[in-house]
Amino acid sequence: MSRDARWKSLLELLVERGRLEVEEAAAELGVSAATIRRDFDQLAEQQMLVRTRGGAVVHGVSYELPLRYKTARRASEKQRIAKAVADLVAPGEAVGLTGGTTTTEVARALAVRGDLASGSPALTVVTNALNIANELAVRPQFKIVVTGGVARPQSYELIGPLADGVLGQITIDVAVLGVVAFDVTHGAAANDEAEAAINRLLCERAARVVVAADSSKLGGRAFARICPAESVDTLVTDSAAGKETVRRFEEAGIRVLTV
Amino acid sequence: MSRDARWKSLLELLVERGRLEVEEAAAELGVSAATIRRDFDQLAEQQMLVRTRGGAVVHGVSYELPLRYKTARRASEKQRIAKAVADLVAPGEAVGLTGGTTTTEVARALAVRGDLASGSPALTVVTNALNIANELAVRPQFKIVVTGGVARPQSYELIGPLADGVLGQITIDVAVLGVVAFDVTHGAAANDEAEAAINRLLCERAARVVVAADSSKLGGRAFARICPAESVDTLVTDSAAGKETVRRFEEAGIRVLTV
């Protein structure tokens, strides 16, 4: 197991449990305790965790936010969804991407789309997600516009009033929303109200709104509402979505793509 | 199999799996490990992936932040300079970082500064460099403010009027400039006029201005001027800087640190 994979696993276990012992981690990952100690020391040097005698604890008091670091769940569904979303974008358009694992996959799918390969800015991408901007920045076929703002703690999303100001100055063709819940009556929702506010603004500036959500997100609710279902034009989800669920979305006037 | 086809396959496999090992890829494509290593190196140079020992990972998901990046020229000078610059920042301050390899090292040096370890936002970092924001975003000890704007082609710097608007709303304690040339009479300069404009704005919002430049940058000129030498409070450079050069900066009222 490479060091990258080991570090990733260690951080995952750590945010999940809050604290991790050397021997415990060594047994779990199948490496020696000495290696784990070295890993802990190196991660501690980078302030990714705090060493304790015999183990390590998460840095600071943030016992929350496990999701960003989890190995993406439902990876293959997400990739299929991402591919389908990418195909909804025409060359030359301006597309807005919110943060999240699904939208990150959309960004990657856009990056490998052959018909965008050449031509100067074949696509304009507007995003408040640092990781997406960072991945696409060096590709010559993209023009990347970043909203600015304050990074949400331990996350890659930019939020806050600074971002609002920038978004007010642009319009886009299609907004792709990564959501934590999407329902006909409750609409699309995010975990954080500031995040939801940015996403809402992005929707308002867009001619078309696409929600990318695997089937586990459908029909649920979450704390911060982004927009009502009527604002959404297209939903892309996986084929595990129930027939009844799909029908209700379609009755609400939303085009549903299942992949 | 041609190199193009090989690169295409490698990137496809990489996007699909997230990470790829040298031997694994060599076996899969039927070429030698040396070729794969060269391919990985070349693709990494183009920022299409991130090299790790024994393999490569998708660009953007690596935790191996400061370790693999030893490839930059004058790496050790840059790291010493970066360390010294980081020590000029007091806990709780707001520091502005422009783009560039030297300032990226400053960001990494700040990340490993022990006295910032705890306390909520121990440091506020304002930057227009996507790579810096991305690296620091997950550290709980930093509050990251991104200027927004359009990514400069093939680079990580955000530029343009959108960034101006955001910078106008904030002030910072210390601005760290990465420059391509710095001279007593010609001032500090960058390669690109839009980049210089952002850097200038950052200076104007700062109480203190620090220029981080290795000795090869001193005494030269470059296309786009950022600010006159009088605007700079401190210059941090390496000990290879000529005595006469240093003296002239000091006579201009600039504090010079050589490391």
Next chain:
DNA sequence: GGCCAAATGCTTGATTCTGCTCGAAAATCA
């Protein structure tokens, strides 16, 4: 066909990583 440049594969010396051992320091318990 002959030539040149680029790409590929192989070898070698150096670097890095990992696991193990041993003495020292720290924590626990009596």
Next chain:
DNA sequence: TGATTTTCGAGCAGAATCAAGCATTTGGCC
């Protein structure tokens, strides 16, 4: 306080990986 146990840190050897150089092959071009 003192004894015991656990953990740490450093050093070392083996294995894996890397970088560089060199020979061979491939492919284009005249």
